[in-house]
Amino acid sequence: MKTTEQHLKGQVALVTGASGGIGQAIAMQMAAAGARVVINYHSNDKGAQKTLSQIEKAGGSGLIIKADVAKEGEVTGMYAEIATKYKTIDILVNNAGIQQDNSIAAMTLAEWQAVINTNLTGSFLCAREAVKMFQKQGVAPRRSKSAGKIIFISSVHNVIPWAGHANYTASKGGETMLMKTLAQELAPQKIRVNSIAPGAIKTDINKKVWSDPKQNEQLLEMIPYGRMGEPEDIANLAVWLASDQADYITGTTIYADGGMTLYASFMHGG
Numbered sequence: 001m002k003t004t005e006q007h008l009k010g011q012v013a014l015v016t017g018a019s020g021g022i023g024q025a026i027a028m029q030m031a032a033a034g035a036r037v038v039i040n041y042h043s044n045d046k047g048a049q050k051t052l053s054q055i056e057k058a059g060g061s062g063l064i065i066k067a068d069v070a071k072e073g074e075v076t077g078m079y080a081e082i083a084t085k086y087k088t089i090d091i092l093v094n095n096a097g098i099q100q101d102n103s104i105a106a107m108t109l110a111e112w113q114a115v116i117n118t119n120l121t122g123s124f125l126c127a128r129e130a131v132k133m134f135q136k137q138g139v140a141p142r143r144s145k146s147a148g149k150i151i152f153i154s155s156v157h158n159v160i161p162w163a164g165h166a167n168y169t170a171s172k173g174g175e176t177m178l179m180k181t182l183a184q185e186l187a188p189q190k191i192r193v194n195s196i197a198p199g200a201i202k203t204d205i206n207k208k209v210w211s212d213p214k215q216n217e218q219l220l221e222m223i224p225y226g227r228m229g230e231p232e233d234i235a236n237l238a239v240w241l242a243s244d245q246a247d248y249i250t251g252t253t254i255y256a257d258g259g260m261t262l263y264a265s266f267m268h269g270g
């Protein structure tokens with residue numbers, strides 16, 4: 001954690017799915033920027049503990065809360081715990097997400113629902129509870145110019161179709177309209193809502209691809225910038241988007257994808 005500017009000083013950030021991958025990096029960078037961080041996770045106790053101990057080692061502070069974002073009671077319970085410890089939050093990062101891939105003819109209802117429930121319904125539930133807190137606190141100028149910020153960790157697959165991943169693309173496409181609608185509805189209340197759409201970021205979610213040399217090579221052909229992203233590439237952007245430096249930005253998606261959405265196959269023909 002090398003952030004010297006404390007852009008988020010005095011603020012509280014909830015990061016869902018912060019026991020590994022992108023969420024863990026976001027939690028650490030938010031803490032380095034001065035925020036107290038609520039580390040939500042689902043099953044990886046050790047990962048969540050690692051996030052907190054790294055934050056504390058760097059002089060930050062946080063709170064671990066285990067909750068399945070797809071379950072309403074667990075989400076409201078998490079927010080009740082936050083209210084007790086920190087009173088409110090200033091930033092929600094809706095990062096928790098899963099894939100359960102299958103061809104459409106073979107996809108079970110359980111696979112469809114698991115992905116929609118975690119990625120889309122989970123984001124709705126966490127956003128709804130965050131908005132209630134933002135509305136209650138209003139703008140606290142000493143903390144931030146806005147009453148609250150929500151960042152969805154979307155995907156390039158909110159615009160790029162992906163064969164064999166209908167549940168995942170539907171969840172990310174749906175999340176985009178959820179983000180835009182909330183941004184429109186909440187802008188008059190000085191609540192900012194945006195998405196970050198990562199390309200291929202090296203985490204557990206795609207380990208099968210990057211740990212196989214042939215699949216890794218095929219993947220790199222889709223990235224004009226010539227490398228996979230690292231979780232920190234997304235975390236740095238999330239901190240900036242949550243800060244007052246981005247105060248005029250709401251309702252948009254920022255792609256952090258090394259050019260994956262530039263139709264790389266057109267580099268050599270077309």
Ligand code: NAP
Pocket residue numbers: 016017018019020021022023040041042043044045047067068069070095096097098118122153154155156197198199200201202203204205206
């Ligand atoms: P990851 O390493 O597999 O981490 C996923 C995180 O989500 C874990 O902390 C996991 O917690 C948590 N999670 C899963 N289900 C949950 C639930 N029901 N309730 C609460 N937390 C839950 O994946 P990642 O690559 O960091 O992905 C993070 C986000 O980025 C996802 O939304 C993903 O769609 C998006 N994204 C990733 C990439 C990429 O290339 N990596 C690209 C585009 C978008 P536990 O492990 O504790 O269960």
